[in-house]
Amino acid sequence: MPTVMSSSTGLPAAREATPPCSAWTRLRDWQRDGARLAFVYSRSLGGLMQTGHGRLAQLGEQALTLETAGSRLLILLAGASYETGPQLFFTPNLLGRYQVDGVAVRLANHDWLFLSAETMPPHAALPA
Numbered sequence: 001m002p003t004v005m006s007s008s009t010g011l012p013a014a015r016e017a018t019p020p021c022s023a024w025t026r027l028r029d030w031q032r033d034g035a036r037l038a039f040v041y042s043r044s045l046g047g048l049m050q051t052g053h054g055r056l057a058q059l060g061e062q063a064l065t066l067e068t069a070g071s072r073l074l075i076l077l078a079g080a081s082y083e084t085g086p087q088l089f090f091t092p093n094l095l096g097r098y099q100v101d102g103v104a105v106r107l108a109n110h111d112w113l114f115l116s117a118e119t120m121p122p123h124a125a126l127p128a
Contacts, residue, residue: 023082023103027064027115031056035117038100041073044110050116056115066115077109087114 030037034055042051049121054068066073083106102116 010041022034022084023105025104027056027059029081030115030117031059037066037115037117038102038119039073039116040112041075042112044112075105075107075113077105081106 006122015110021028029035036053036055038053041048041052043049050073052068054073056064057067058065059074060077062078063074063076066075084102085106086101087104088097090097100114100116100118102114102118105111105115
């Protein structure tokens with residue numbers, strides 16, 4: 001069954017109506033190339049964190065659609081702020097950390113989306 005999550009636009013819009021050029025260019029390139037992206041979607045109040053892989057099916061100033069295996073993730077971008085560059089992640093046991101380059105999107109409702117075309121570093125996963 002498809003899973004759809006979206007951000008609320010009930011909060012006031014952020015100062016920037018469109019993403020900064022570097023973030024927008026990277027997102028458009030990924031969409032055009034059909035790049036397989038890793039993503040993290042985190043709700044601001046906790047309780048939900050979704051991770052996985054997908055492709056940018058639709059991309060516009062107001063929304064994007066990320067197609068994953070068997071589902072679609074709809075993200076409303078109105079009032080979002082963008083950041084390009086590495087983000088810090090931790091290993092599952094929290095003893096190690098690593099950086100992943102990509103685009104972070106802070107949504108108007110304070111949810112967070114991170115997209116990256118990089119592969120996971122070998123030390124990010126613990127041996128079985």
